[in-house]
Amino acid sequence: MFERTKDLRLSVIKQMELRASKFPDVISLAQGVPSFDTPSGIKRRVELALRNGVVSKYSLSPGLSELRELIEVKLAEDNMFYDFEKEIIVTAGSIEGITATLLAITNSGDEIIIPEPTYTSYREVIILCGCTPVFVGLNEEKDWSFELEKFEKAITPKTKAIFYCNPNNPTGTIYSKEQLLGLAELAKKHNLFLISDEVYKDFTFARKEKIFSLAEIPEIRKRVIRLFSFSKSYAMTGYRVGYLHSDESIVAEILKVHDCLVTCAPVISQYAAMGALEMAEKDVIFFNGEYLKRRDLVCARLDKLKHIFSYVKPESAYYVFPKIIKKDFDFGSLDAPESFSFRFAFWLLEKAQVAVVPGVAFGPSGEDHIRISFGRTEHDINRAFDRMEKIFK
Amino acid sequence: MTKIVLAIHRPTIVAISGSSNKTFIRDEIRKILEEKGKTVRANPKNFNTEIGLPLAILNIKSGYNSYRAWLPIIFQAFFAIFQKNFPEYLVLELGVSQKGDMKHLLSIVRPKISIISEINQRYVESFSGMDNLFLEYQYLARCTRKDSGALILNYDNARVRKLSKKTHARVEFFGKTNASGIFQIKRIEKEEKGQKFWLKHNNKIQEFFMPSFGEHNVYASVAGKVFENVI
Numbered sequence: 001m002f003e004r005t006k007d008l009r010l011s012v013i014k015q016m017e018l019r020a021s022k023f024p025d026v027i028s029l030a031q032g033v034p035s036f037d038t039p040s041g042i043k044r045r046v047e048l049a050l051r052n053g054v055v056s057k058y059s060l061s062p063g064l065s066e067l068r069e070l071i072e073v074k075l076a077e078d079n080m081f082y083d084f085e086k087e088i089i090v091t092a093g094s095i096e097g098i099t100a101t102l103l104a105i106t107n108s109g110d111e112i113i114i115p116e117p118t119y120t121s122y123r124e125v126i127i128l129c130g131c132t133p134v135f136v137g138l139n140e141e142k143d144w145s146f147e148l149e150k151f152e153k154a155i156t157p158k159t160k161a162i163f164y165c166n167p168n169n170p171t172g173t174i175y176s177k178e179q180l181l182g183l184a185e186l187a188k189k190h191n192l193f194l195i196s197d198e199v200y201k202d203f204t205f206a207r208k209e210k211i212f213s214l215a216e217i218p219e220i221r222k223r224v225i226r227l228f229s230f231s232k233s234y235a236m237t238g239y240r241v242g243y244l245h246s247d248e249s250i251v252a253e254i255l256k257v258h259d260c261l262v263t264c265a266p267v268i269s270q271y272a273a274m275g276a277l278e279m280a281e282k283d284v285i286f287f288n289g290e291y292l293k294r295r296d297l298v299c300a301r302l303d304k305l306k307h308i309f310s311y312v313k314p315e316s317a318y319y320v321f322p323k324i325i326k327k328d329f330d331f332g333s334l335d336a337p338e339s340f341s342f343r344f345a346f347w348l349l350e351k352a353q354v355a356v357v358p359g360v361a362f363g364p365s366g367e368d369h370i371r372i373s374f375g376r377t378e379h380d381i382n383r384a385f386d387r388m389e390k391i392f393k
Numbered sequence: 394m395t396k397i398v399l400a401i402h403r404p405t406i407v408a409i410s411g412s413s414n415k416t417f418i419r420d421e422i423r424k425i426l427e428e429k430g431k432t433v434r435a436n437p438k439n440f441n442t443e444i445g446l447p448l449a450i451l452n453i454k455s456g457y458n459s460y461r462a463w464l465p466i467i468f469q470a471f472f473a474i475f476q477k478n479f480p481e482y483l484v485l486e487l488g489v490s491q492k493g494d495m496k497h498l499l500s501i502v503r504p505k506i507s508i509i510s511e512i513n514q515r516y517v518e519s520f521s522g523m524d525n526l527f528l529e530y531q532y533l534a535r536c537t538r539k540d541s542g543a544l545i546l547n548y549d550n551a552r553v554r555k556l557s558k559k560t561h562a563r564v565e566f567f568g569k570t571n572a573s574g575i576f577q578i579k580r581i582e583k584e585e586k587g588q589k590f591w592l593k594h595n596n597k598i599q600e601f602f603m604p605s606f607g608e609h610n611v612y613a614s615v616a617g618k619v620f621e622n623v624i
Binding site: 052065066069070072073076081082083084085086087218219221248 | 413414416417420490515585586587604605606607608609610
């Protein structure tokens with residue numbers, strides 16, 4: 001019974017949220033949800049679509065042609081050339097795109113390499129697809145960058161893909177072009193797919209240049225599957241809409257799975273996505289500016305707790321992943337798993353009513369860390385740190 | 394206000410219309426004109442309907458649904474009359490999503506050259522049938538200037554092809570169909586870094602390469618080559 005699901009676990013982030021909800025005055029810096037509402041231009045596009053009566057029927061399985069056209073244009077602006085008719089699928093958030101991709105490209109028993117710490121749900125989706133996640137630790141000493149030799153060592157005849165998040169959740173790292181080109185060489189040498197989840201690519205703070213993607217390189221377009229979600233960039237987590245793109249030879253196979261899973265992404269959300277691409281450029285710039293302010297605020301507040309935490313300053317996304325350097329806490333009789341980061345997160349929740357995510361949830365290298373989200377308002381961030389300062393005195 | 398601005402500056406208007414592929418053709422035409430050293434303004438993204446078009450012509454951003462944002466826009470519109478360096482060419486996508494949209498848009502602009510890409514089921518819900526949708530494009534064909542103007546049509550789409558009979562302007566065709574006199578796409582070949590296509594016109598075959606993928610991009614490129622030939 002339940003062979004497929006017995007090794008799956010509910011996301012630790014959601015577990016923390018659930019636990020936190022029992023505390024009446026909790027401040028949650030756990031879930032990666034933007035504090036902003038969806039931009040008004042997007043909402044207006046949805047209202048218009050509703051009024052025009054165009055949202056009640058299925059769209060084509062890969063999504064509305066108008067939306068995929070817009071996506072093609074947007075990708076071309078970023079030096080990525082993909083045919084909207086055959087090479088782009090609008091998905092129900094990026095997690096559905098990831099699931100469809102893995103189901104399409106893998107066979108049961110394949111191994112998928114994931115640099116970690118990284119997004120918690122990758123492990124579960126890989127297991128759900130009958131594959132084995134193989135963790136390769138990132139190097140915290142080198143600002144959470146990855147070391148190619150470690151990847152090469154992890155490759156076996158069963159390895160099917162390297163699956164990474166760039167910018168990375170929870171570390172906020174942007175992998176350099178050189179590092180990514182190194183990965184591409186490895187993929188070519190060992191005949192692997194590269195799955196690039198780029199949901200935070202719009203949050204680059206004050207950095208001028210755009211984030212490089214391997215999907216820009218035409219020679220490897222038959223290996224790279226790139227995913228994007230509207231959730232973070234446009235404050236649309238509830239709409240569940242994203243997209244993926246790759247060479248038509250791969251997309252044709254992913255489309256079959258996507259059709260089985262969801263038929264098509266929710267049409268009303270597809271109209272919202274059109275609104276995002278047509279009208280929300282300014283909002284993304286605004287969000288980016290706000291996250292930069294919040295990043296600096298969180299770092300300034302962490303600097304005041306140097307005896308408790310050390311951290312690598314994030315370059316992107318809205319997370320910081322501090323290491324807990326003080327170890328001699330009296331956690332008392334906590335009902336928590338053995339892991340130190342779990343015990344620390346549970347203790348912090350009880351003591352300060354501040355919810356964070358235990359670092360071990362993001363992979364073995366995440367142990368001894370916590371993830372703090374600065375998707376919340378400056379007011380909430382300040383209140384949470386005021387409470388932490390009080391208990392760490 | 395838009396009409397006054399157009400009457401003062403008298404730009405050449407190129408209209409791009411059809412159910413799909415407008416944006417790719419618009420970008421191609423803009424690129425061609427810019428390469429020829431012309432000054433061009435094209436409507437951005439979705440600025441192709443009754444409110445978007447005047448804003449695009451006046452080069453003013455939309456306030457979307459914010460009344461506060463619209464006030465300075467209305468103010469800016471007055472000053473648009475005195476815009477310096479008004480472009481020589483306006484390349485405008487004309488979108489129709491409701492009956493009568495084209496009539497409204499063409500009460501603002503009168504295109505010298507119109508390019509119509511496709512007429513298909515997209516947006517047909519609001520028109521109670523393809524024949525009514527066809528009437529919108531027929532109106533554009535009829536309103537395209539006959540004096541030195543031109544209507545550039547996709548021969549492969551039967552409805553678009555039929556528009557040649559509804560205009561007084563010069564007509565040029567493009568497409569894959571083997572028909573005499575048209576700009577004919579003979580072959581498309583996908584390569585690692587893009588796609589190659591071969592274009593036949595007046596018994597001459599030329600080879601082209603583009604870094605983008607998909608047949609629609611070849612059609613957009615060929616529409617651009619017809620446009621180049623016309624101007």
